[in-house]
């Protein structure tokens with residue numbers, strides 16, 4: 231589907247204040263300026279219908295999760311930042327403490343779902359190439375299908391691992407309660423400035439692959455400065471999924487979320 235370019239803050243509705251860390255910016259129209267196309271008005275109408283359908287499905291997903299007392303996290307990053315590696319270690323180390331499940335999003339293959347099997351956590355795979363047009367992001371209708379395959383009543387926490395992509399995953403509410411991203415030190419310090427919609431959409435950024443720092447010309451302070459420019463409210467944790475460094479703070483953050491979550495009626 232390509233770039234949607236909705237709203238400068240990446241949120242769904244111009245007047246919807248539900249999203250954490252929401253900062254208003256009326257500089258953009260909801261669906262961007264398509265005036266360079268002969269089909270401009272049709273494009274905007276289609277995008278509005280797509281987002282309306284998505285938002286209704288996202289609200290329904292959240293209601294199902296709330297009814298089952300499940301806190302859901304939309305986990306996003308570029309490909310290769312370590313989403314699956316972080317989840318692998320998290321599921322292994324929180325085994326017995328948190329009843330967690332995973333929805334794995336990829337365009338193709340079940341490789342990541344296989345990596346997460348055997349950790350006492352139910353995992354279900356969404357392949358966007360199988361019936362979803364090979365989309366480069368997850369949306370709420372896709373996640374709705376995956377939720378039906380999980381026993382939500384047995385879970386407290388659900389990780390939704392999005393398709394690796396720093397652009398459109400930030401623009402689709404999948405019905406999660408929290409949005410988290412991973413950015414590894416191999417990606418350079420400039421990413422928050424180049425992909426501000428993504429970095430603004432999240433409340434927590436995990437800086438991963440810290441163990442590689444001695445081998446890189448990477449300025450961690452500069453990255454954190456750039457991140458603060460686009461999202462001064464984000465919590466930032468420095469971690470290595472490989473060595474485990476910093477992950478106790480991530481686990482603490484997750485446990486705090488569960489403690490703060492309302493119990494289902």
Ligand code: MG
Nearest residue numbers: 313314342391
């Ligand atoms: Mg993965």
Ligand code: ZN
Nearest residue numbers: 365366367398
């Ligand atoms: Zn996409």
